[in-house]
Amino acid sequence: MEKTTERLLEVLKKGRLYFYSMKELLTNKPQILEMAFNQSLSAIAILDREFNFILVNEAYARADNRKVSEFPGRNHFDFYPSDAKAIFEQVVQTKEPYQVFARPFVYEYNQKRGVTYWDWTLSPALDNDGEVEFLIFSLSNVTDKINNELQLKRLFEISHDIICISDFEGCVRSVNPAFRNILGYEKKDVLGKNLFDFVHAEDLEPTKATHVNAIPSASPVKNFKNRYRCKDGSYKWLEWSSVPVSQEGLTYSVVRDVTEKIIADEKLSNARQQIANILESITDAFYAVDNDWNITYVNETSAEIMGKTQAELIGENLWDTFPNYNPFTYEKFHKVMKERIPDHFEVFASSVNLWTKVHAYPSKDGLAVFYRDITTRKENEKKLLESEMRFRSLFENSVDGILLTKPDGSVLAANSAICNLLGRTEKELCNLESCSIVDLTDPRIPQALKERKIKGKVKSELNVIHKDGTIIPVEFASQLFPGADGETLTCVMVRDARERIKTQQEMNRLERLNLVGQMAAGISHEIRNPMTSVRGFLQILRGKAECQDYKDYFNLMINELDRANSIIAGFLSLAKNKKNHTLEKQNLNTVLEKLLPLITADAMKLDIFVNTKFGNIPDMLLNEEEIRQLILNLTRNGFEAMSPGQTLTIKTSMERQDVILSVQDQGVGMSSEVLENIGTPFFTTKADGTGLGMAVCHSIAEQHNAKIDIETGSSGTTFFVWFKLGSVG
Numbered sequence: 001m002e003k004t005t006e007r008l009l010e011v012l013k014k015g016r017l018y019f020y021s022m023k024e025l026l027t028n029k030p031q032i033l034e035m036a037f038n039q040s041l042s043a044i045a046i047l048d049r050e051f052n053f054i055l056v057n058e059a060y061a062r063a064d065n066r067k068v069s070e071f072p073g074r075n076h077f078d079f080y081p082s083d084a085k086a087i088f089e090q091v092v093q094t095k096e097p098y099q100v101f102a103r104p105f106v107y108e109y110n111q112k113r114g115v116t117y118w119d120w121t122l123s124p125a126l127d128n129d130g131e132v133e134f135l136i137f138s139l140s141n142v143t144d145k146i147n148n149e150l151q152l153k154r155l156f157e158i159s160h161d162i163i164c165i166s167d168f169e170g171c172v173r174s175v176n177p178a179f180r181n182i183l184g185y186e187k188k189d190v191l192g193k194n195l196f197d198f199v200h201a202e203d204l205e206p207t208k209a210t211h212v213n214a215i216p217s218a219s220p221v222k223n224f225k226n227r228y229r230c231k232d233g234s235y236k237w238l239e240w241s242s243v244p245v246s247q248e249g250l251t252y253s254v255v256r257d258v259t260e261k262i263i264a265d266e267k268l269s270n271a272r273q274q275i276a277n278i279l280e281s282i283t284d285a286f287y288a289v290d291n292d293w294n295i296t297y298v299n300e301t302s303a304e305i306m307g308k309t310q311a312e313l314i315g316e317n318l319w320d321t322f323p324n325y326n327p328f329t330y331e332k333f334h335k336v337m338k339e340r341i342p343d344h345f346e347v348f349a350s351s352v353n354l355w356t357k358v359h360a361y362p363s364k365d366g367l368a369v370f371y372r373d374i375t376t377r378k379e380n381e382k383k384l385l386e387s388e389m390r391f392r393s394l395f396e397n398s399v400d401g402i403l404l405t406k407p408d409g410s411v412l413a414a415n416s417a418i419c420n421l422l423g424r425t426e427k428e429l430c431n432l433e434s435c436s437i438v439d440l441t442d443p444r445i446p447q448a449l450k451e452r453k454i455k456g457k458v459k460s461e462l463n464v465i466h467k468d469g470t471i472i473p474v475e476f477a478s479q480l481f482p483g484a485d486g487e488t489l490t491c492v493m494v495r496d497a498r499e500r501i502k503t504q505q506e507m508n509r510l511e512r513l514n515l516v517g518q519m520a521a522g523i524s525h526e527i528r529n530p531m532t533s534v535r536g537f538l539q540i541l542r543g544k545a546e547c548q549d550y551k552d553y554f555n556l557m558i559n560e561l562d563r564a565n566s567i568i569a570g571f572l573s574l575a576k577n578k579k580n581h582t583l584e585k586q587n588l589n590t591v592l593e594k595l596l597p598l599i600t601a602d603a604m605k606l607d608i609f610v611n612t613k614f615g616n617i618p619d620m621l622l623n624e625e626e627i628r629q630l631i632l633n634l635t636r637n638g639f640e641a642m643s644p645g646q647t648l649t650i651k652t653s654m655e656r657q658d659v660i661l662s663v664q665d666q667g668v669g670m671s672s673e674v675l676e677n678i679g680t681p682f683f684t685t686k687a688d689g690t691g692l693g694m695a696v697c698h699s700i701a702e703q704h705n706a707k708i709d710i711e712t713g714s715s716g717t718t719f720f721v722w723f724k725l726g727s728v729g
Contacts, residue, residue, distance in 0.1 A: 045137045051076040051088055054134060063141060064107075076137075081108065088122060092132050097123040102146050117146040162238075162255035168215050170195045173250065182257045184231030200227035200235055211251075215244045225258065237262040283372070290366040291337070293318045305352055305373070326350065329358065336360045337367055346374065401474075401494035407487070409433065421474075421496055423467035439463035439471055448478070456480045461497060473497045535561045583621035583704075588652055588661060588723075589614045591627050599635050599650075607644035615653040620723055626700045633697050634663040634719050641667030641717065657725045664718040670710075 037044065043060035047053055053071040061068045064079075077085050082105060091098050102117045120139035127133040156163055156176045162183075165174040172190045180186055183198075199207050203226035214221050221242040227235040242253040279286050285302035289295055295313050303310045306322075319325065329347050336343050340362040349356050355378040359370040395402055401418025405411050414429045422429065422437065429437065438445070442462045452458040457479035463471045475495045483489040535558055541547050542554035592614065603610045631650075638648045646666040653660050701708050701721055709720040 042138045042140060045071070045076070047076055047135045047137055049092055049132055049134070051085075051135070060139075063139075080105070088135070091122050091124055091135065095124050095126060095130075095132055097121060102142055116141065116143045118142065159254075162253075162257075164195070164253045164255060166195055166251050166253070168244065168249055168251065170211065183228065183236065189231070198229045200229065203227050211242075214242065215246075215251075218244050218246050225262075285371050286369065287313070288363070288366060288368045289318050293366075295321070296366065302371075305354070307352070324350070332358075333360055333367060333369075336362050346378075398493075401496075403429070403490075403492040403494070405490045405492060407490070411437075412489070418494055421466075421472065421494065422464060428467075437464055439465055452478055452480065464494065473501055475500075531561055531565060583623055585619050586622050586624065587619045588617060588622065588627070588659065591622065591624055592631065592650065592652070595628055595631055599632070602636065602639060603648065606639055606642075608639055608642055609645075609647040611647050611649045613649065613651040613653075615651070617652050617654055617659045620659060620704075622704065623700075626703070630697050630700045630721070631661075631663075633694070634721075637694070637719075638663055638665035638667070638717075641665045643667075659723040659725070661721040661723070662718055664716060666716045669712040669714050669717055 037055075038057050040057055040059060043057070043063045045053055045056040045060050052073060052075050056068055056071045058068060061071065071079075076088075084100075084103070087098055087100070099119075099121045101119050103120065104115050104117055106115055107113050118139045119142050120137065123136045123138075124132040125134050125136055159176055159178055160181075162178045163176040164172065164179065166172050172193055172195060175187055175190055177187075179190065196204060196208060207224075207226050210221055210224050213219075221240060224240045224242075225237060226240070228238045229235055236257055236259045239256045239258045240253055241255075242251050244251045279297070279299050282299070283301060285299065285305050287295055287298040287302045294315060294317050298306075298310055298313045300310060303313055306313065308321075313321065319330075326347055326349060328345075329349075332343055332345055332347075335341075342359070342361045344357075344359050346355065346357050348354070354373050355375045356371045357374045361368045361370075395413075395415050398415060398417055401421050402415045403411055403418055404413040411429045411432065414426045419426055419429065424432075439462065444460055444462050448458050448460040448462065451460075457477070459475075459477045461473065461475050464474050466472055475497050476492055478490055478492045480488055480490055538554050538558050538561070542551055542558075547554070592612070596610075596612065600610055635648060635650065642648065642665050648666075649662075649664040651660075651662045651664070653662070698708055704723060706721050706723045709722065711718045711720070
């Protein structure tokens with residue numbers, strides 16, 4: 001135990017506690033040991049052979065922000081897992097102390113502390129048998145010291161300036177990477193070499209003298225410049241700031257490459273001479289005044305504008321010479337002189353009847369003024385402004401959409417017409433890419449772009465995209481023109497083509513209906529007469545006794561003749577000039593009410609509901625038979641589009657000055673192909689259809705001065721029949 005006490009005493013001495021004698025320690029062992037242990041500035045822990053904590057002092061617990069009571073009985077490596085366990089085991093085995101310096105450690109449970117660095121000593125305390133009784137573990141946190149050293153090292157490495165350490169004889173001891181970056185020498189090329197060997201011959205003596213004179217008094221050398229030879233043989237100007245340290249026998253230098261600055265200073269000196277020559281040769285007017293507003297310099301151009309010679313102006317007071325100077329200019333000049341901030345402005349000089357562009361610059365001696373005649377430019381700007389206002393008026397009020405775009409397709413400006421067409425604001429359009437405005441899948445685009453590239457302009461048709469995703473066909477004209485900065489811009493004019501396309505489609509449909517009607521009117525009687533004769537003879541033969549075995553065949557032939565007759569009747573209904581097309585004043589609601597039982601009966605067979613909403617509408621001139629056929633065609637189309645349990649809605653209403661009949665189903669809607677071709681004679685989606693039903697409806701609507709519109713979607717289709725008030729009785 002005595003050896004253990006001696007070991008602990010040795011450790012405590014290292015912790016800056018001093019004991020006057022071993023005897024005193026042994027005599028008062030419990031109290032003194034406890035006091036020394038707890039008050040030591042070093043972190044100390046006593047561990048058993050298995051590295052379990054027996055006791056730690058306050059400094060040890062404080063190093064980990066723990067309490068002293070948390071440690072006893074706990075294993076060191078449960079708290080601080082690391083590869084140092086092998087060292088601890090070595091100390092137990094060898095019974096020899098082990099010291100570590102600046103060992104890195106990361107707290108697993110508190111990684112925000114980052115990497116910490118520790119100096120520590122692990123000393124074994126032996127019992128009377130010479131075996132390790134316990135371990136004394138003392139450590140010191142050197143994280144700040146190591147981090148400071150690392151920071152200095154990083155600074156040394158990353159500095160853009162050269163950092164050089166040399167002895168008093170000029171022999172290089174160390175340089176940073178900037179030495180290579182600036183002069184081209186690798187570190188190995190200069191270590192041990194003398195700095196003076198690289199100095200330009202003309203600068204060698206001043207350099208040596210400055211270096212030698214600084215050493216005795218350890219005086220810093222600041223901003224000493226000399227030329228230094230680079231590895232490629234060229235020379236650079238360097239600026240040295242050095243401090244000799246007598247105790248170390250070393251000189252520490254920070255060296256900056258000032259070659260560009262030296263060259264720039266030389267150029268500046270030459271430039272100043274050139275400025276005087278330039279001021280006389282420039283076309284701009286120039287004059288300078290001192291702080292008392294006396295003219296110190298005026299070039300020939302300015303003197304000519306002022307109507308005096310240079311000799312007459314130099315030395316004269318500006319305001320006395322020109323008492324009628326523009327008050328605005330007067331205020332501007334005084335502001336520049338007072339605030340020492342340059343100003344640029346345009347002003348009309350009434351004294352010389354010119355518009356001038358003025359640049360006023362403060363100087364330490366007064367004020368320098370450049371100005372030029374901009375009268376012609378001002379007149380042109382006025383004309384340009386008037387032109388821009390006319391263009392802006394045309395741009396904003398055009399019924400056609402107009403876009404101004406960059407070469408990449410991004411929008412610079414958009415008028416209200418194009419905004420309304422696309423359902424977006426001008427700001428939204430300017431923030432969109434072209435692919436969000438134009439349907440790039442349109443196959444006409446590549447040809448249009450090619451033509452515009454060759455000719456500089458193009459007229460064509462394409463599709464644009466509404467904000468809600470709707471594809472809109474448009475006519476467009478596009479032309480390239482140069483922008484103010486020389487960049488090629490594009491003007492695009494767009495016109496909604498939906499009405500034109502719709503009108504063209506309607507004309508084509510009417511033309512087809514008219515053709516079919518004329519054909520039907522021309523051939524229906526010629527076909528019907530022989531068919532009627534054939535049907536009559538078939539009925540006679542069917543009634544004969546010897547033909548009874550073929551009765552089913554006769555019935556089949558008669559039914560097919562009746563079906564052919566119904567098709568011919570459909571043809572006839574397409575003819576414009578029907579003899580029985582008479583109009584009578586009556587109400588559409590009345591026709592619907594008479595027809596409702598038949599519609600309801602058809603619906604009940606299919607387990608479909610019928611909902612009616614009859615509005616207050618005026619009487620109209622109608623052909624009841626044709627209107628009945630129109631309604632039955634529309635309702636039966638609706639029935640065929642729906643499933644059992646769904647509802648068909650028949651509605652009449654007034655909108656503006658039109659009477660509207662609407663038939664709405666709850667089917668799955670129509671495809672774009674069906675929607676485009678519906679109403680075309682012989683177009684049908686039904687296996688046994690003739691393709692005449694909707695064609696007949698359009699024909700009847702036309703003969704009643706009405707039109708049919710269709711809205712369709714995934715939730716169903718609605719047919720709208722718009723009766724113009726011209727048909728109202």
